[in-house]
Amino acid sequence: MLSITHLSKTYPGGVRALDGVTLDIGTGIFGLLGPNGAGKSTLMRTIAALQEPDQGSILWDGTDIVRYPHLVRQVLGYLPQDFGVYPKISAERLLDHMAVLKGLRDKKERRRQVDELLERTNLAWCRRQAVAQFSGGMRQRFGIAQALLGDPRLIIVDEPTAGLDPEERNRFHNLLGEIGENITIVLSTHIVEDVRRLCGKAAVMAGGKVLLEGRPDHLVEQL
Ligand code: ADP
Numbered sequence: 001m002l003s004i005t006h007l008s009k010t011y012p013g014g015v016r017a018l019d020g021v022t023l024d025i026g027t028g029i030f031g032l033l034g035p036n037g038a039g040k041s042t043l044m045r046t047i048a049a050l051q052e053p054d055q056g057s058i059l060w061d062g063t064d065i066v067r068y069p070h071l072v073r074q075v076l077g078y079l080p081q082d083f084g085v086y087p088k089i090s091a092e093r094l095l096d097h098m099a100v101l102k103g104l105r106d107k108k109e110r111r112r113q114v115d116e117l118l119e120r121t122n123l124a125w126c127r128r129q130a131v132a133q134f135s136g137g138m139r140q141r142f143g144i145a146q147a148l149l150g151d152p153r154l155i156i157v158d159e160p161t162a163g164l165d166p167e168e169r170n171r172f173h174n175l176l177g178e179i180g181e182n183i184t185i186v187l188s189t190h191i192v193e194d195v196r197r198l199c200g201k202a203a204v205m206a207g208g209k210v211l212l213e214g215r216p217d218h219l220v221e222q223l
């Protein structure tokens with residue numbers, strides 16, 4: 001359970017990217033809708049403890065992420081809008097390397113997770129290819145594989161389907177649907193249809209504020 005209370009953030013220069021955001025997020029896929037500049041990425045990075053808010057708290061199972069970011073990084077996977085891509089390293093080596101960065105020291109255990117995640121994201125067939133040569137859909141699936149290293153109970157997915165064709169989007173959605181059966185996923189997007197299809201609950205943001213919150217069908221009627 002993720003409980004966000006009165007979260008605010010003003011960037012140097014005066015943009016109020018978050019303005020008193022309060023949200024309760026349970027298991028399953030939570031959708032965060034809003035136009036460009038609404039504050040979605042700022043909120044996502046703040047939940048991922050990659051950035052500090054000026055005010056407010058984010059409780060994950062009772063622990064304040066804002067005060068104890070290192071505790072949260074252990075339960076969290078983050079798929080940023082565009083994650084860095086290394087030109088020459090194969091997918092399996094890159095994933096193994098990312099597992100090391102996540103603190104997975106045991107080589108056998110890393111191997112087990114890398115194998116399992118490449119299978120789960122349907123990338124086992126191209127594990128020896130460089131991620132830089134992957135299609136957009138394959139890259140996003142690789143992003144999910146790296147986010148799932150270490151068995152997190154919460155994953156943050158920021159605008160994942162921008163630039164994907166309909167078939168790639170479909171596959172990506174099916175994968176998220178499978179994952180979201182067991183853990184919490186916070187998904188940001190500006191595509192209303194994605195939220196309607198995938199999310200059990202959603203919120204609409206604009207100008208750093210939550211305008212609406214509830215079941216997707218209900219929200220869409222009010223947009
Ligand atoms: P969204 O993801 O909904 O597009 P963002 O969180 O990226 O929204 O941005 C919210 C507002 O904060 C925008 O006006 C954006 O220009 C501004 N902003 C985002 N990041 C920074 C930054 N690092 N420094 C200054 N302003 C920023």
Ligand code: ADP
Nearest residue numbers: 122125135136137138139141167168169171172
């Ligand atoms: P995307 O999600 O980006 O559409 P795909 O998994 O469809 O990614 O793969 C992109 C390319 O790789 C396509 O041309 C597809 O035909 C090919 N491809 C997909 N699966 C396999 C496979 N198991 N073996 C060989 N090529 C494959």
